[in-house]
Amino acid sequence: MATADPPDRTSRSGLWLTIALAVLAAVLGSLNGLGRFDQILYDRAVSATGRAADPDILIVAIDDTSIDALGRWPWRRAVHAALLDRLHGARAVGMDLIFAEADTVNPNDDRILADSIRRNGRTVLPVVLDRLNRPSSVSTPLPDLEAAAASKGFINARIDPDGAVREAVLTAQVAGERWNHMAISMLEVGGEAQRAQSLLRRARPDGSILIPYAGPTAHVRTVPYLSVLRGDLSPEALRGKYVLIGAWATGLGDAYPTPVSHEVSGMAGVEIIANLLQAARDGIIFQQPPAWWNGLFSALPVLLACLALWRLSPKRALLVCVALLAAILVAALLLLAYGNFWFAPTAALLGVALCYPLWSWRSQEAALRYMDNELRRLQREYPPVLNEARAQAAGPSASLESRVGELRRALARVRNLRRFLADGLDGMPDATLVFDQDGRMRFRNQAAVMYFQRLGMRPPRVGRPAIHLLEKTISDPATRQRVVEALNGQGPVVGTSPWSADLELRDGAGRDLILKCAPIHTAEGNFAGTVATLTDISRIRQAERQREETLRFISHDMRAPQSSILALVEMKQEGGSQEGQSETLTRIATLARRTLHLVDDFVHLTRAESMTISAVELDLSSLLQDAVDEFWASAQKRGIALELRLPLPVAYIRGDQTLLMRALCNLIDNAIKYSPPQTRIECGIGEAPGFWRVGIHDQGHGIAAEDQARLFEPFSRVGVETRGDVGGAGLGLAFVRTVAERHGGSVEVSSELGAGSTFTLRLPMAPEAP
Incomplete structure (x- = not known):
């Protein structure tokens, strides 16, 4: 039964994990995140998006100083009437003070206050709803005060489960009558009804908004009640201002926790109204997007994190996940500050935070499963080649450390196998090269290195194209093309022969070679490369x-x-x-x-x-002297003067005395044979860098230039017609050349017809000559 490929299973599991994490983040995001955690992040974001206080909004605070001066609370309503008389130039006055019951101690004070409200003409009095969610009743001020007021507005605060005030309801309907928040009513009284309506239109269907607090507690401009009452502020300082009168003193009035008051006990209700008033005048409200927007905002970072985990290394993917976490927070802050939208980020944060550990777990399980399969396959296909321990496939309950240990042992077997093969190839006497499917060399043995060095080339480097080696080795273009086809897997395999190419050729150095190419295949039978061997058959030929x-x-x-x-x-x-x-x-x-x-x-x-050369240290001058002495009599018999060019240097060489002596004798004997009577033969020794040069100069007939090239070949007799047949088979000079080459030297001839010849034997100096 066929099984799915492990990489395919891994890809499918990664796809399902990506979908699951994205769906989880989207669902949580559409449900407004994780509630309390999002509220904490929202509070910090609101604190970071402060604005300057509106100079046209002023709070007249009933503070501790005013209570100390005017007496205990509550004060007489005539005092409030006196304060209102000081605020005739204000654009609108909002009294965050509830007058629901008549003053029984000072009955005339209610009338005095009503007259003052009527004279002011811009006073807004508070009402209290029994509840914000579907209210059924309204608590209003005294009838006289209500009749005198320019408008009324409710001052109820919406409190979250943790006790903080983050939202405000701007409008509510009670028994068919529409009631607005005091901030909305003050805008209408102050002549800015359009701004009030704009704020109402942008609110949620239930009339609520997130309050865009301008700053922390006491951010709005505040003056003591007593200072205004005494007339410390000029009428010009109050003209055109929205004035809110409310309790501020310790233990007096209402104070609520807000997103911007975490450093103090809370914010007074009158200042919350002031923040709403400034938000309407600035045209700023914080809104929560539709649920599907927030779901998309939460799912998108999760998809990016999974994509990074899919494509990048674990280290880079971790950095991407950390960067995404920071980017989510920054994006939420920027959207709130500049777009006035609050996207709950905790769902996205949770999704991205879960991506890395879950993906790592999935990847580790997939890697371990693949490792187990490969270890079992290695155990079946590759028996131990050395004395290493036999790899054992770990079970599904084995720990990561045990599997790493098994992998370490398996890799040791692979390294041993590679070393086994490499040493085996290096031990082969023939130059062996291994090419990949693109014709680039991937392996060479030591014999191949030595072959190319002898050829005068730098040893081939791994990864070098084969065509460079072929141009230096094979001169015939047709043969080179056939080898290129074999290296590309196009060479035909004839019959049962394993070779894709089997050629005999001659390289650039004149060596005779047999080149054989054998294809390499993968376990699936695909062409993977070629093994090429170069066998030097020059000695055989x-x-x-x-x-x-x-x-x-x-x-x-x-x-x-x-x-x-x-x-x-x-x-x-x-x-x-x-x-x-x-x-x-x-x-x-x-x-x-x-x-x-x-x-x-x-x-x-x-x-x-x-024969094997038995190298000993010799004085070349002594050898030359002995050779001249041996042939002096023969030269005198033919009337030829055989002379030495003196003085002879001390010329130490290393070599075989018998072979060198015979080579010198052959050169002198040839000079005597081919020189006419009454001529002169001169022998001498000169010096060249690293070599001694033995020169034999005669005054014979000379050798033609076209014959000099084959002069040192065996059985080659040149110039017989001009020099006379003196016997021999042309082996003497071949012997001289062989001796010179086997001693690391050479033999040369310089000749001209009618002017004689000079034979020069070059031999390397002894390494440690005295």
Whole structure:
């Protein structure tokens, strides 16, 4: 039965978790958040959005100083009448004092107060509703006072369950009659009915608003009752002002907790009315958006947090979640300050706060489940290659630490396997390169590094395209294109052969190579790369060429003298004169010596190519002196002067004395053979950076430029027509070149027809020469 891919299951679980968290935040947001927590945040936000107090609003406070001067409360209503007479220039006067019962002690004071209210003409008296939610009755002032007042307004405060006043009801209907809040009535009396109506239109359907407090307690301009009564304020200072008269003294009147009064016991009711009055005049009210708006506001940060968790690393996702928490608070504050909307943020805060731990739990469970599956698969597919412990798949109840331990052991097995394979590839004698599916090199063994170093190239770097290596290695474009196709997985696999390419080629250094490419596939059978091996078969091909040359040498150069000897013997058997007998024997001896000389040269060349060099410290000058002494007599017999260029330096080298001595002898012998009589051969030693140079200069016929290139090849005899056939098979100079190269040096020739030749043997100086 097929099972879903673990990444697919993880994606689906992440999607469902995202939906669940977003729905939770949206539902809580539409229900106005978490209540008490949102109220706390709202109080702090309102405190941070203060405004300057309206200079046209003045509170006449019945404070402790006024009570000390005028006596205990309640005062006579004639005193209030005297105060009203001082407020004739005010735009509207709101008395936050309830006069529901007649004054039985001073009966005339009610009439005096009514007359004063009537003279003022702009006085608003308070009424009290039995309740704000569907009121059924209204408590009004005395009839005389009510008749004298310019307007009336209720002063009830809406108190939240925690005792704070955050909202105000601006209008209410009782028994079919519409009653407005005192702040609304004062605006109408003061000639600003349009502002009052604008405020009413923006209120909620039940007539309520969130009070946009302008500042903390005592933020509104306040003067003592006694100061106004004594006339300390000039009429000009009161002209055009909204004046509110209310209790302020300790223990007197009403005081309520508000969002801006958390540092004191509360705010007086008269100052709450003043804040409502300023809000209407400023055209500012705080509103709560519709429920679906608040739900969207709460769900959007949760979706962003889940998106970050889905796309980013755990560290960055955590930073994003923290930033979202701060952004939610800042956004709520800015919307309240500049948009006058209060979005309850706790639902969004809760949703974002839950995102990280829940997502981390889900990711950890998915990772552990995937880890268990892979450990079981590793246990089935890859047995231990070394002595590491066998990985055991942890059960579903295993702790994270135990699973990490199993993963550590499994990774140790993988590292051991990689090291096992890497060491195995490094131990292969052939250059091996591993390419990925894009043709970029991903692995090279030590043999490959050494091969490219011998080729004069920097060892290939990991990640380098294969085409760069092919251009340096393969000169034939068609062969290079075929290898490129094999590296791209396009090479055909013929029959049962595992190779996608099997070619023999020659590289830039002239080496003969066999290049084989084998494709690499993933566990699912997809093409993943190519393994390429370069096998150097230069020695094999050189041996084959030497075999052909040897066969040619045996079949021609060694057969010819023997055939001549046989012919001479037959001539002798057939009979001949006594005079020809001596000539025949002489010719037989010459041919026999030539045969021995050919065999000797061939043996020495073979030994020089194959024998192990026993390097000892030698003085090259002594070797050259000995070689000159050995051939001095032969040179004198032919009338040739063999000389040394003196003085000879002390030239220390490291090498095989026998091979070096024979190489010098070959050069001097050739110079004697190919030099005409009465000429001079000069031998000397010079110095070059890191090398000693042995020069052999003769005054022979010279060598043509076109023949110099193949002069040191085996069985190559050049210039026979001009220099005369002096015997030999062309192995002497091949021997010299072989000895020079095996000692880290070289041999060169400089020659011109008719001007002689100079052979130079270059040998490295001894590392620690005295």
